[in-house]
Amino acid sequence: xxxxxxxxxxxxxxxxxxxDAILGVFAKHGYQxxxxxxxxxxxxxVDRSGEEIRRRTFELSDPSGQELCLRPDLTIPTCxxxxxxxxxxxxxxxHGLAFRYRPGDAAQxxxxxxxxxxxxxxxxxxxxxxxxxxEALRAAGLKxxxxxxxxxxxxxxxxxxxxxPARWRGRLKRHFWRSGxxxxxxxxxxxxxxxxxxxxxxxxxxxxxxxxxxAIEALIDxxxxxxxxxxxxxxxxxxxxxxxxxxxxxxxxxxxxxxxTGFLKISGPAEASLEEIRELTRPVATRMVKPLAAMAERxxxxxxxxxxxxxxxxxxxxxxxxxxxxxxxxxxxxxDGTEVAGGGRYDSLMESLGAPKGTTxxxxxxxxxxxxxxxxxxx
Amino acid sequence: xxxxxxxxxxxxxxxxEQVDGFFAKAGxxxxxxxxxxxxxATVAGHPGIDVMLLSSSEIAASLAAGDVxxxxxGEDLIREAVPQIEGRVTLLKPLGFGFADVVVAVPRxxxxxxxxxxxxxVCAAYAHRHRRRLRVATKYTQLTRSFFARAGISDYRIVPxxxxxEGAPTAGTAEAIVDIxxxxxxxxxxxxxxLDDGVILKSQAQFAMSQAADWxxxxxxxxxxxxxxxxxxxx
Numbered sequence: 297x298x299x300x301x302x303x304x305x306x307x308x309x310x311x312x313x314x315x316d317a318i319l320g321v322f323a324k325h326g327y328q329x330x331x332x333x334x335x336x337x338x339x340x341x342v343d344r345s346g347e348e349i350r351r352r353t354f355e356l357s358d359p360s361g362q363e364l365c366l367r368p369d370l371t372i373p374t375c376x377x378x379x380x381x382x383x384x385x386x387x388x389x390x391h392g393l394a395f396r397y398r399p400g401d402a403a404q405x406x407x408x409x410x411x412x413x414x415x416x417x418x419x420x421x422x423x424x425x426x427x428x429x430x431e432a433l434r435a436a437g438l439k440x441x442x443x444x445x446x447x448x449x450x451x452x453x454x455x456x457x458x459x460x461p462a463r464w465r466g467r468l469k470r471h472f473w474r475s476g477x478x479x480x481x482x483x484x485x486x487x488x489x490x491x492x493x494x495x496x497x498x499x500x501x502x503x504x505x506x507x508x509x510x511a512i513e514a515l516i517d518x519x520x521x522x523x524x525x526x527x528x529x530x531x532x533x534x535x536x537x538x539x540x541x542x543x544x545x546x547x548x549x550x551x552x553x554x555x556x557t558g559f560l561k562i563s564g565p566a567e568a569s570l571e572e573i574r575e576l577t578r579p580v581a582t583r584m585v586k587p588l589a590a591m592a593e594r595x596x597x598x599x600x601x602x603x604x605x606x607x608x609x610x611x612x613x614x615x616x617x618x619x620x621x622x623x624x625x626x627x628x629x630x631x632d633g634t635e636v637a638g639g640g641r642y643d644s645l646m647e648s649l650g651a652p653k654g655t656t657x658x659x660x661x662x663x664x665x666x667x668x669x670x671x672x673x674x675x
Numbered sequence: 676x677x678x679x680x681x682x683x684x685x686x687x688x689x690x691x692e693q694v695d696g697f698f699a700k701a702g703x704x705x706x707x708x709x710x711x712x713x714x715x716a717t718v719a720g721h722p723g724i725d726v727m728l729l730s731s732s733e734i735a736a737s738l739a740a741g742d743v744x745x746x747x748x749g750e751d752l753i754r755e756a757v758p759q760i761e762g763r764v765t766l767l768k769p770l771g772f773g774f775a776d777v778v779v780a781v782p783r784x785x786x787x788x789x790x791x792x793x794x795x796x797v798c799a800a801y802a803h804r805h806r807r808r809l810r811v812a813t814k815y816t817q818l819t820r821s822f823f824a825r826a827g828i829s830d831y832r833i834v835p836x837x838x839x840x841e842g843a844p845t846a847g848t849a850e851a852i853v854d855i856x857x858x859x860x861x862x863x864x865x866x867x868x869x870l871d872d873g874v875i876l877k878s879q880a881q882f883a884m885s886q887a888a889d890w891x892x893x894x895x896x897x898x899x900x901x902x903x904x905x906x907x908x909x910x
Contacts, residue, residue, distance in 0.1 A: 343807040346829040347820055467792065470799055470827070477827045496786040515786050522783040522866030525850030526805065527797070535800065536787045648806045 301402050311406065314668055315391045317435040318408045322389035325428055327410050330388050332373030334395075338363040344372055344620065344648060352397040366395035371659055372645070374411055379649045384414025391664070408432070409639075409661035413646060419590050421658045422624045422641060423597045429637050429660040430601050433628060436662070437671040438636065442607050442629045443598060445566060446614030449623040450573070450587045454559060457583035461485075461546035463539045472560060473615035482556065485548035500540050512536050555579075562612040566595050569610035594624065620645050624658070630670045637662040678889075679725035680897045683737055683746040686714070686728035690880060693772040694747055701908040721904075723897030732756070738764050741887025745898060751777050751815065751855060751878040758817040765884045767902060773880030775855045777815055779822070779873030780862050782844050782851075790871050791826040794851070798830040801850070808832040812840050812849035815875075819853045822875045841865040 303311070319329065338355050345368070354366040367373060370390045378386050391408040410428055415421040426443075433441060448469075455468050464485055471478045496515055503511055512533045555576060562572050570588060577584045591610075598608055614625060625640030639660030646655040684705075685691040698705065705726055708715040716726040727743060734748040735756035750766065757764050781788050788797055801809040812834045813819050819833055834849050841861050843849035855878070856862055859869060882905065884898070 342832045346808060347823065347831060347833060348829050350832070351820055463796075466796060466799060470795070474827055481827075494789070512786070516784050519783040519786065519866070523844040523847075524784050525782050525844045526810070526847070527782075527785065527801065527850060531797075531800065531804065532785065532787050535796070539787070644803075648802075650806075 299402055301404075310668055310672065311664065314436050314664055314671075315406075315408060317437075318432045318662060318664070319389065319391055321428065321432045321435045322408075322410050325387070325424075325431075327387040327389035327428075330374050330377060330390055331392060332367065332370055332377065332390070334367055334393065335364050336367045336373055338365040340372055340376060340649075341365060341368060344645065354395050354397065354403070368396050369394050369661070370407060370409060371411060371642075371661070372649075374409075375413065375646055375657065376649050378411075378413050379646060379651045384655065385416075386413045387411075388413065406664045407661050408664050409659060411657065411659040413657050414651070414655045415658075416656065418623065418641065418643075418656055418658075419593060421656060422590070422594055425639060425658045425660055426594060426624075426626050427597060427601060429626070429628060429639060429662070430598070430603070432662060433637060433667070436664075436667055438630070438667060440631050441636065442609065442631070443603060444609050444611055444614060444627045444629065445591070445594065446611050446625045447587060447591055447623060448615055448621055448625065450584075450591065451559070451612070453583060453587050454556070454577060454580070457577075457580035458552045458555065459549055460552065461542040461548065463542055463546070464548065468556070473613050475613065478560075479557075482548065482553050486550055486553045488545055488547035496536060497539055500536060501544050503540070505537075508537050508540060509533050560613045562610070564609065565606055566591075566608040566610040567605055569612070570595070573612070590624075626660075630667075632670070634666050634670060635663065636667045636670065678891075678894070679723055680745060680894045680901075681725050681727055681743040681888075682718075682901070683727045683729045683734040683743040683748075685731050685734065685748065687730065690731055690749065690773050691728075693880065697770060697772065701905050703904065718901070721897065721901050723893065724901055738883055738885040739887065741885050741889075744885055744888045744890070744894060745901075746883050746885070747880060748883070749773055749775065749878050750881045751775065751818070751876055753881060753883055754876060754878075755815050755817050758821065763886055765886060766881045767884050768882040768905065770880040770882060773878070775857050775878050776874050777818055777853065777855050777876040777878060778862075778869045779811075779875065780841070780852050780854065780856075780867040780869050783863075783866050783868045788870070791828065791873060794870060794873075795826065795828045795830075798828055802830040809851065810834045810843075810849040811851045811853060812836040812843035813853035814838075814840065815853050815855075818875050822853075841867060 341353060342350055349368055353368045355363060357363050370392060374388050374390055378388060389410040393404050394407045395404050397403055412421050412425055451472050452469050455465050471481060499515060500508060500511055513529060516529060516532060558576050562569050570591060595608060615621060620642040621640045622643045623641035627638040628636050630636055637660060641658045643656050646657045647653055684694050704719040705716040706719060707713060708717060714728050718724045718726060731748045732752050734746040735752035737743040738746045738753060739757045753764055754760060788794055798809045809831045811819060811831050814836055816833055836843060840852050840854040842865055843852055845865060
């Protein structure tokens with residue numbers, strides 16, 4: 297695709313037909329169309345997506361100095377609209393241009409997507425969304441595809457079930473998909489090497505719980521007139537209290553590390569992979585039952601849609617490399633290896649936009665131009 | 676004669692004084708070009724070299740764009756202007772002055788933070804608790820992004836800072852900063868501390884070559900002759 301594409305009459309007609317087919321599926325299942333503004337205030341993306349997305353976002357300012365951007369996705373503005381209007385559960389869909397800096401590729405591209413917001417039953421929502429994506433892709437003319445699935449919740453459950461020093465649980469959950477970085481992190485934990493603020497901790501060990509808070513506050517005061525930034529003293533007290541609870545020299549047990557590494561290596565036909573996980577996590581089986589059953593249910597739903605078992609691949613370290621996913625994640629790939637759609641659960645986004653606590657969210661986005669090229673080429 | 680080789684040197688500030696001293700030691704005499712109001716000069720004995728006096732950050736940008744052939748400026752500015760330096764700008768010679776470190780610094784009152792891994796924890800907790808990203812003030816946007824990405828940190832946002840970055844946490848416009856420091860005393864005076872593994876770059880002044888500029892053979896020879904003189908006197 298050229299960097300600055302011009303669409304001719306045939307391209308436009310084909311894109312329109314495809315959009316009609318996809319949006320038709322969304323509408324049939326009760327998804328209402330929304331078209332957020334192309335120009336968006338930059339802050340809602342910067343504060344939700346982090347710098348990784350921002351470096352690919354086109355930012356500009358208007359003559360009054362307000363920071364704007366060309367929407368890098370339609371999910372965040374669509375969700376924001378719902379937070380402001382209220383009323384759950386909500387089923388919303390969109391089709392339009394998104395803008396991202398992609399070296400060697402066009403910065404603008406069409407996306408069709410759907411968001412299911414505030415449905416209490418997560419299992420039901422996951423299945424509805426992945427099924428919706430399948431139906432939309434088929435309506436757009438894609439007959440053959442592979443599905444890749446993962447679940448950030450499975451790994452999080454495993455980490456919580458295992459004997460892991462409390463201070464490191466968050467680190468493990470945040471970084472499991474960064475393969476090189478994660479291996480080094482794990483090795484440091486097993487070796488008991490930690491770069492945590494040791495001096496402060498040494499001063500606190502052996503204190504009783506009720507003595508901790510004043511001791512920590514005294515340590516902060518000793519730094520004199522130093523600023524806090526936007527962090528509160530309570531946040532510092534909380535973090536140090538958690539670290540003290542790990543004891544003087546926490547280490548990650550080597551067997552625990554092996555189980556984590558073994559888990560993250562699992563990748564292959566989905567049914568067989570779940571069996572591998574069951575086998576590997578036998579020591580904490582009771583904790584893993586629920587998330588494993590949820591994944592089995594999703595696989596069952598895909599099977600019911602006529603997707604052959606060997607077409608669904610489970611990848612344990614699959615996190616869609618995006619920061620806001622929290623649970624089930626999926627991608628659809630054409631047989632010649634092009635990603636045509638993806639999505640998943642991102643339960644923390646709605647709350648960060650101001651929705652009531654616990655408002656769920658699951659969605660998908662289809663890369664309509666890539667999909668059209670494949671369908672046209674008969675690949 | 677063919678097109679001259681352009682050499683950009685700092686036009687003002689501490690770095691200009693140090694470059695002047697370095698040239699004097701190397702026996703390089705700059706002669707101001709009449710009528711150019713001090714923005715152009717020639718080098719005695721090197722007729723193929725045309726000197727332009729620019730600000731340090733303009734020199735880095737000009738090297739990146741290929742607007743000048745050679746330049747002397749801080750490595751920090753070059754690496755910020757040219758994130759993928761390979762094939763674009765070659766650092767020919769570190770000059771032994773203009774030393775400064777680009778560092779990650781946080782409030783000293785954060786007694787629970789001494790490493791990038793700590794900062795990663797804090798960024799994640801902050802985003803969760805405050806529903807916005809922890810702010811890092813800096814003029815080194817590119818260096819900060821790639822260093823934080825290597826440290827696995829993504830829950831933060833950069834606040835561009837034009838000057839007095841070290842005051843941002845006190846002013847309440849950022850939680851942490853990435854800035855340049857020589858002795859660390861300015862950071863200390865502002866209640867900040869450098870993270871143990873928070874040194875992004877140990878910078879000094881560099882004699883650098885732009886690969887984006889045109890380099891006909893005679894230009895290469897003129898540049899090589901000039902570099903030989905610098906090298907001979909500073910071995």
